[in-house]
Amino acid sequence: MSAHKISDLLNGKVPVGETVSVKGWVRTRRDSKAGLSFVQIHDGTAFNAIQAVVQGTIANYEEEIVKLSAGCAVIVTGELAASQGKGQSVEIQAEKVEVVGWVEDPETYPVQPKRHSFEYLRDVAHLRVRTNTFGAVARVRNCLAQATHRYFHENDFYWVHTPIVTTSDAEGAGEAFRISTLDLTNPPRDDKGGIDYSQDFFGRETFLTVSGQLNVESYCNALSRVYTFGPTFRAEKSNTSRHLAEFWMIEPEIAFADLNQDADLAEDYLRYIFKAVLDERADDMAFFAQHIQKDAITRLEKFVDTSFERMTYTEAIGHLEKIVAKKPKKFEFPVSWGIDMQSEHERYLCEELCERPVVVMDYPKDIKAFYMRMNDDGKTVAAMDVLAPGIGEIIGGSQREERLDMLDARIAEMGLDKEEYWWYRDLRKYGTVPHAGFGMGFDRAVNYVTGMKNIRDVIPFPRATKLADF
RNA sequence: UCCUCGGUAGCUCAAUGGUAGAGCAUUCGGCUGUUAACCGAAAUGUUGUAGGUUCAAGUCCUACCCGAGGAGCCA
Numbered sequence: 001m002s003a004h005k006i007s008d009l010l011n012g013k014v015p016v017g018e019t020v021s022v023k024g025w026v027r028t029r030r031d032s033k034a035g036l037s038f039v040q041i042h043d044g045t046a047f048n049a050i051q052a053v054v055q056g057t058i059a060n061y062e063e064e065i066v067k068l069s070a071g072c073a074v075i076v077t078g079e080l081a082a083s084q085g086k087g088q089s090v091e092i093q094a095e096k097v098e099v100v101g102w103v104e105d106p107e108t109y110p111v112q113p114k115r116h117s118f119e120y121l122r123d124v125a126h127l128r129v130r131t132n133t134f135g136a137v138a139r140v141r142n143c144l145a146q147a148t149h150r151y152f153h154e155n156d157f158y159w160v161h162t163p164i165v166t167t168s169d170a171e172g173a174g175e176a177f178r179i180s181t182l183d184l185t186n187p188p189r190d191d192k193g194g195i196d197y198s199q200d201f202f203g204r205e206t207f208l209t210v211s212g213q214l215n216v217e218s219y220c221n222a223l224s225r226v227y228t229f230g231p232t233f234r235a236e237k238s239n240t241s242r243h244l245a246e247f248w249m250i251e252p253e254i255a256f257a258d259l260n261q262d263a264d265l266a267e268d269y270l271r272y273i274f275k276a277v278l279d280e281r282a283d284d285m286a287f288f289a290q291h292i293q294k295d296a297i298t299r300l301e302k303f304v305d306t307s308f309e310r311m312t313y314t315e316a317i318g319h320l321e322k323i324v325a326k327k328p329k330k331f332e333f334p335v336s337w338g339i340d341m342q343s344e345h346e347r348y349l350c351e352e353l354c355e356r357p358v359v360v361m362d363y364p365k366d367i368k369a370f371y372m373r374m375n376d377d378g379k380t381v382a383a384m385d386v387l388a389p390g391i392g393e394i395i396g397g398s399q400r401e402e403r404l405d406m407l408d409a410r411i412a413e414m415g416l417d418k419e420e421y422w423w424y425r426d427l428r429k430y431g432t433v434p435h436a437g438f439g440m441g442f443d444r445a446v447n448y449v450t451g452m453k454n455i456r457d458v459i460p461f462p463r464a465t466k467l468a469d470f
Numbered sequence: 471u472c473c474u475c476g477g478u479a480g481c482u483c484a485a486u487g488g489u490a491g492a493g494c495a496u497u498c499g500g501c502u503g504u505u506a507a508c509c510g511a512a513a514u515g516u517u518g519u520a521g522g523u524u525c526a527a528g529u530c531c532u533a534c535c536c537g538a539g540g541a542g543c544c545a
Contacts, residue, residue: 030504038504053503069496087505107496107514108480113506114494116481119537175543211545236543237471249545332541343541396545441545454538455545466536 003075007046009090014080020092021077022050023100025130028113029068037065039097041076047136047283051083051091052076064099071109071130073101118457125461125470133292136284137458140277141446147276148229148250148442151269157225157252162212164231167204175235176207177245208233211439213251214371214424217400220253220435221427227252229442237465241454242392242444246463253437259373259382259399262436263359266386266395267308270357270445275304277449293451300449302356309354312362313380319353320345340367343392350387357388370410371424372398373434384438391448397438404428 003023008014024043031037035056040049054065068074078094085091103109110124111131121128128134152159165179181201182188190196197205212228219226232249252265277285278300288296311319320335333342341360350358362380365372372381386395401407407428411418418425446458456462461470 028506030502030507032502032504033500034502034504036503040505051505083503085503085505105496109495110480112481112495114481115506120481122537232545234544238543239471240541240543241539243544247545391545393545439545444545 005045006041006043006048006050009050009080009092010046010048010088012090016080016082016090018080019078019095020080021075022052022092023075024049024073026068026070026072026074028070029066031066037061037068039065039068039074039076039094041074042130042135044135044139047132047139047287048088051085051088052078052094052097053081053091054094054097058094058097060097060099065097068099069103069106069109070113071103071106071111071127072099074099118454122456122462123469129460132287133452134457136281136287137446137450137452138460139284140281140288140450141458143277143281144273144442144445144449145229147273147280148269150276151272152225152227152252155225157227158219158223160212160216160219160223160226160228162209162215162228162230164209165202165206166209167202167206176210177233177235179206179208210234211249211251213253213437213439216251216253216437217424217435218427220255220437221431221433224255225252239465241456242447244443244455244459244462244464245467247455247459248442249439250442251437251439253435255433255435257399257436258434259361259384259436262397262399262438263308263310263361263384266359266384266397266438266440270386270395270440271304273445274300274449278304288450288452296449296451306356308386309350309356309358311349311358311360313360313364314362316341316345316349316358316360319349323348338364338366346385346387346392347389351389355389357386357394360385360387365410368398370414370416371400371407373401374406374410382436386438388444388448390451390453391444393441394444394448395438395440397436399434399436402428402432402434404432 004014004020006022006024009020009022014020022041022043024041027040027042027049029037029039037054039052039054041052042049054061058065075098076092076094077096078092080090081093083089083091111127116131121131121134129138149159182195182199188196188199209232211232212230216226216228228251230248231246233246235245236243254261254265278297285297314337317335317337323330324335331344333344335345349360350356361384362375363383364379365374365381368381368383372383374381382399384397385393388394401410404425407425408418411421443455443459447455450458452458456464
């Protein structure tokens with residue numbers, strides 16, 4: 001007999017009275033000296049575990065059942081029955097319990113049926129997914145990823161696999177990791193004594209990608225609607241709860257579109273994937289609402305039902321200046337038009353002023369990247385940030401500069417080398433069109449949905465400075 | 471990288487410069503269709519590392535390592 005999913009048993013998809021079999025891991029065991037034991041078993045298909053009632057009369061009761069501890073792997077076969085106890089509607093009256101894998105030293109098994117700190121669990125990342133919290137995070141993360149592909153597929157986007165290995169980090173998105181097969185202890189030298197990368201694997205300097213955007217623009221200018229979804233690498237030594245050195249980013253890019261359509265897309269997309277979580281992972285979300293963040297569900301529901309607040313950068317600065325006039329000590333950093341807003345400013349906008357995600361548009365050109373489209377005022381560019389309460393910047397996007405002369409002017413202004421961007425500039429020479437896109441930090445989205453505070457706890461095996469275990 | 475706080479039993483945490491403690495987990499016993507059960511008992515320590523001050527350091531000082539929160543960078 002093939003095994004049943006525990007989720008099917010708990011959801012009533014299998015009628016009471018049927019003989020069932022589950023394969024999973026023991027969460028807890030409670031004995032009754034009346035001669036029976038209760039064993040909670042989980043298999044990852046649902047948040048809840050199912051209770052197996054094991055009578056003392058079965059063959060291996062004294063030998064094995066009473067020795068089961070958290071983490072043991074078992075196959076339980078028996079009749080699905082209405083529960084006599086409180087706390088669950090159905091349970092399995094076990095007729096046979098096969099122990100597949102023991103926990104060799106229960107005393108030091110790292111995951112105990114009790115509350116552990118997330119910091120501690122990070123040190124046992126290979127086992128932490130067995131806990132309620134990390135199992136729920138893994139299911140919600142998967143749900144968001146599946147919903148992402150479904151959303152873009154349903155809206156005629158093509159998923160483009162942009163390269164992981166890139167030849168330039170000149171985009172300015174951040175510090176890049178160098179990749180090389182040269183002998184680090186004795187690298188080949190060129191005439192000037194520098195390292196001779198022409199002898200390296202790719203015949204030139206190469207790095208891990210910091211963004212797929214430039215590449216995906218190429219596909220956008222032929223396929224109209226495209227997106228990337230893959231790992232992204234930044235070598236900044238950030239030490240915060242919202243940065244990783246290896247993270248997953250989603251970057252849609254749409255042709256014949258301006259910044260407003262870009263913002264519409266961001267909003268529509270986020271609403272879609274959040275609704276998917278509410279629909280498909282109600283069990284896990286109930287847990288997050290109960291133990292991690294009280295308003296986890298109501299906040300998402302509100303998000304799905306209402307539109308984002310939208311304002312221009314200039315308006316945002318106006319709001320901040322009003323606050324400074326009223327309460328001069330509110331912010332640590334000064335506010336004036338032209339500043340790159342500090343975290344405290346962004347938090348005020350989305351957490352206090354609007355109490356929901358805010359789209360800020362049209363930033364001063366001096367604080368934004370070269371490829372963003374110059375507005376008619378000559379002072380601002382068509383850039384947007386989506387700021388989420390508790391997370392900060394969850395999305396950053398822009399309309400791209402499609403006019404070659406303007407693009408060249410910006411490249412020069414920022415001291416970049418035109419030749420490095422020859423193929424990117426080609427896109428402006430051959431059938432150029434207005435287009436726009438954004439990048440969303442996928443892991444930050446998982447943080448936002450689950451209410452988990454640290455980004456290291458929503459990715460299976462986090463990589464950050466001084467952190468590459470497992 | 472900077473600022474602040476922290477590191478004590480397997481885990482979560484106590485301990486005026488003066489004998490190293492509790493809860494949970496584990497083991498044993500009791501009780502019970504139990505619900506991270508309950509009652510009783512046992513076992514559990516190089517107090518992050520290396521120095522220093524002191525009659526005496528978990529506690530004070532210095533350096534380093536690791537973690538958390540905040541900042542910067544950003545997604």
